[in-house]
Amino acid sequence: MxxxxxxxxxxxxxxxxxxxxxxxxxxxxxxxxxxxxxxxxxxxxxxxxxxxxxxxxxxxxxxxxxxxxxxxxxxxxxxxxxxxxxxxxxxxxxxxxxxxxxxxxxxxxxxxxxxxxxxxxxxxxxxxxxxxxxxxxxxxxxxxxxxxxxxxxxxxxxxxxxxxxxxxxxxxxxxxxxxxxxxxxxxxxxxxxxxxxxxxxxxxxxxxxxxxTEQEASQAPDITQRAIEVDQSQRTSLLRILLKEEGWRQVLVFVATKYASEHVADKLRRGGVAAEAFHGDFSQGARTSVLNDFREGKLKVLVATDVAARGIDIAQLPVVVNYDLPRAPADYTHRIGRTGRAGASGLAVSFITPDAEQHFRLIEKRQNVRVERERLPGFEPATLAQPLPPGANDGTGGIKGKRKSKKDKLREAAAKSAS
Structure with missing residues (x-):
């Protein structure tokens, strides 16, 4: 056609x-x-x-x-x-x-x-x-x-x-x-x-x-998925090693909070990596400047929250890293879909901490995929995976306690208003 x-x-x-x-x-x-x-x-x-x-x-x-x-x-x-x-x-x-x-x-x-x-x-x-x-x-x-x-x-x-x-x-x-x-x-x-x-x-x-529509096989994005098991405290060190050894030229890293965005970007810069945070508190001028620097290759790593990254389209972005897993399984698709566009191949790497193992299994189930777990020398997790807390696997994603998150409250309010 x-x-x-x-x-x-x-x-x-x-x-x-x-x-x-x-x-x-x-x-x-x-x-x-x-x-x-x-x-x-x-x-x-x-x-x-x-x-x-x-x-x-x-x-x-x-x-x-x-x-x-x-x-x-x-x-x-x-x-x-x-x-x-x-x-x-x-x-x-x-x-x-x-x-x-x-x-x-x-x-x-x-x-x-x-x-x-x-x-x-x-x-x-x-x-x-x-x-x-x-x-x-x-x-x-x-x-x-x-x-x-x-x-x-x-x-x-x-x-x-x-x-x-x-x-x-x-x-x-x-x-x-x-x-x-x-x-x-x-x-x-x-x-x-x-x-x-x-x-x-x-x-x-x-x-x-x-x-x-379901994407035809010829149109489906060519995205290789990797899942690396690592303790929470070792994730930034692992990211630095991967940046060096894998030779990634440009990486979009997803984190859960604004604080994590600033914290991880700062640690990478201290290690000599051209990195910048990207979150919802940025002014429009700052957002535009950071995105332009990333697109032009002046920045190697952009550390972003989900809210800030929505709508970002970086041509031929080679790598996406889930430093923190998304709360909602559907957001996993949005994240990794930032790479592998327009016929290009891409790579999506997820860091799986012991506490996040059960949630990643839920993501795999929703995506109908199974990603083989990897352990890299020197970064083997020292702790065992923790069982999912009662009520956590409720289908909306994330490992949750008894208190509702702000995002959950917004979902409920949206549903009530729409009805």
Missing amino acids: NFSSLGLAAPLLNAITESGFSTPTAIQSAAIPPALRGADVLGQAQTGSGKTVAFALPLLHGLLAARTAAGNAPRKLHGLVLAPTRELAAQVGEVLRGLASHLPQPVKVSVAFGGVSINPQMMALRGGTDIMVATPGRLLDLVEHNALKLDDTSVLVLDEADKLLDMGFADELARIMALLPARRQNLFFSATFPPAVQVLADKLLHEPVRVA
Whole structure:
């Protein structure tokens, strides 16, 4: 199958060719035709599957048709894309602008997110915009400042809908939905569909076409997984040895907390490794600077939390290290999916401490894989694996005690708000 068989307008086909796209991915082939027909779409696809283009092309196709029908009428907001993080919002904006730049008529794509001054974003919206890409909180700020109206929106896109709810945006989403017209097209895309997302979809979508694609073997990412057993106190030393002996040129390291991000990065720097922390407390300027340094090879190691790393796309990233395992098994897929993209091979290494063994078994079960355990000389764990505490294996991931984590509370609040 090629893009010309999907029913896209001729100017878009030219834009696709000039943008360097060749053949559509599985999610693009499945989602674009119903989206072009105006149907609501519920799309499930893993990280790196091409879902941004799967909704970007229908958005632009619909905009071209609307412009033809409207003639010289004032510009109206055609499409609204909501993303959970500023990095993802920026990347979606880049894809839309890249495709739109090859169209015969100018298309205005605006991007807005928090962490930076709102004034330039308000100025950029003077005269309206065709497509708005935003994080929920900043979008509401713009509406409250009368910089943007949503009552003419034709298409709503939720990108990474599971993360929008998982990160506690349920209240903001409810407020945004109240501002949108009742008659609109809805395109929901997500890597996973937990109950809260399904409830939201059932509530907002009208007879949606559900598209759940499994990557074909030829398209499946080539990711080698390794699991190395090590005591908790030896993980940083093991990471330094691996960086030296394996010759990794660029590594994204996942940790559980902001403190761990700073602590591990500092230890690596003391050992002569060009490393930097990356977490949610960074200003937008600091985030942009660090990511640029990492992309350009000035940094060898980026030590990140899950929240900070969502939406990051590093071309040809060779290695991902799970210094701490993710709490949710689904997040393991998101993490390792940062490597092995666009036909490149990748490596995902997980450090398995004795206390984390049972949780990694849960991850293996959910991913339907078995990763052989390794023990490296000098780093053999001195302690035995601990049994999983009662009630810990509840299917949401993580080794938990009796007290609920902040993330668990946000999940519960999201589920209640969505219902």
